[in-house]
Amino acid sequence: MLDRVVAGSVPRKHHVAHRDASGALFHEECLTREGFDGPYTILYHRHRPHTHxxxxxxxxxxxxxxSSPLSLAKRHYRALDVAxxxxxxxxxxxxxxxxxxxxxxxxxxxxxxxxxxxxxxxxxxxxxxxxxxxxxxxxxxxxxxxxxxxxxxxxxxxxxxxxxxxxxxxxxxxxxxxxxxxxxxxxxxxxxxxxxxxxxxxxxxxxxxxxxxxxxxxxxxxxxxxxxxxxxxxxxxDVVGWDGSVxxxxxxILCFQPRAGLVHLPPTWHGTFAIRGGLVCSFVPRVVDFHPEAIPCPYPHSSVDCDEILFYCDGNFTSRRGVGPGSISHHPAGIPHGPHPGAYEASLGTRETNELAVMLDTFEPLEATAAALDVEDAGYMASFV
Ligand SMILES: [Fe+2]
Missing domain, CATH: 2.60.120.10 (Jelly Rolls)
Known part of the structure; x- marks a missing residue:
């Protein structure tokens, strides 16, 4: 939730009479989170909001x-091919x-x-x-x-x-x-x-x-x-005004301000939104690491608690072959993942990247649906050998 906003007509205090010019009473709708402990917004309706x-x-x-249990594997789905x-x-x-x-x-x-x-x-x-x-x-x-x-x-x-x-x-x-x-x-x-x-x-x-x-x-x-x-x-x-943080x-995504370090920074630096059980990261065009011997390409890693999916949006994904805009890669916990053959070495000396991607790390394993398997790139796992 963000900062508090007040829009339209609201009374001077919560839960006091608020009327239109003819004297008709408006009706509150208190939209509250975490019971009544979390962020909230109060809306003022012309009519009762609970007459469904x-x-x-x-x-x-x-x-x-x-889908039926899948073998543990790195997978690539061509999401734009979904009907x-x-x-x-x-x-x-x-x-x-x-x-x-x-x-x-x-x-x-x-x-x-x-x-x-x-x-x-x-x-x-x-x-x-x-x-x-x-x-x-x-x-x-x-x-x-x-x-x-x-x-x-x-x-x-x-x-x-x-x-x-x-x-x-x-x-x-x-x-x-x-x-x-x-x-x-x-x-x-x-x-x-x-x-x-x-x-x-x-x-x-x-x-x-x-x-x-x-x-x-x-x-x-x-x-x-x-x-x-x-x-x-x-x-x-039929809302005349509202006041709150929800x-x-x-x-x-391009308003996300990326960071670069002396050497490669972990994905947490790209963290944009937190969700229960996960983190959404934004990878936007940026300069890369500036140590003279830095390896800008993401290091091979075993993030043993997280599944990771990347939705590729734009730019040149130097660490991966065979993926393009609209691709979703799914790299599950349990097996390490990293760049495609040659990409690690080839990144030496690069100074910037124009990649644009959305990443989601989850702590619980992700399951694939039949619709995902319909657009799976069957050769993706073998492409890392
Ligand atoms: Fe990763």
Missing amino acids: ALATTAHGWDVPVA PRAAAPIDARTPLLFNRDVVVSIAQPSIDDPVYFANADADELVYVFRGGGTLRSTMGDVAFESGDYVMVPRGVVHRWLPNAGLEQRWLSMECLGWLSLPKQWRNAVGQLRMDAPFCHRDFRRPTFDGPRDEGLRDLVVKRGGRFHGFRCQTSPL YPWAFP
Whole structure:
């Protein structure tokens, strides 16, 4: 969660009467985390926000199922070869890799969500590999474009509006515990530290223009791995104002400030978002290590507690052969991994890299779905010999 934002009309104190010009009372919705102990936002609705009638829904994506037990191996999935599903974002994602903490999916949406959606199972982090559009929520609109991370907190009512005419390719990370900024980048009052790799100004917060009625009344809620339909009496976006630290935002990956050292720095220096059971890292173009005998290429390593996936976005991936934009490599704990043959030596003397990639380290093993195996590069393991 980020800094506190106040948008629109809010009363001078929590839980006191707040009325419109005619005297009608607004209704609070206190969206709280960790029970009532964590970050929160209070929204003020024109109408009661809890009048959902039960309904049915056919919307939602497939909850991931593991393929039959796989042998322990380094694997490479060509995520852009996944066949597109349906068209609206709520229906478009295909889960590829997952564990109890995170579900990694690829999506290729092309039309607007026709319903509102709230994910009560997860904070959502979407990396927009290609595309752009608007995330519309009770707290306002967040514009996004290629290269943005977009975060939607658990329980926030929203829908995605992809820009028509743009190819959309999104990497979705459904964070089933929580997502936050790494705590080492906060000072004692929660402000991002002067030495953090990003600052408050790098985050794009919602633009709030007051209550909105798009004529939509259908709401889908994901809870317990299932999608539940509801019918609202009034527009869920009937918000006149809100105040708090829980809201969706966008963060351009190129705003991440990379570090370089005398010799190679470990991935933790690229840590961008912390999730339960994992860390999301951003590898962006940068100068590399400056010791005269430095080996800039990542060292072979056995990170014995972590599975690692890399989503390759752009640039020249000097340490790996056969991967390109849209590739997902999965290097599991249990066996060491590192550069392809020759890459280690070839990196000597290089001064910069233009690679752009998103990495996710998880402590729990990741399982692959059948959809992932359909686009697997069968020769990847052998390519390291
Ligand atoms: Fe690694």
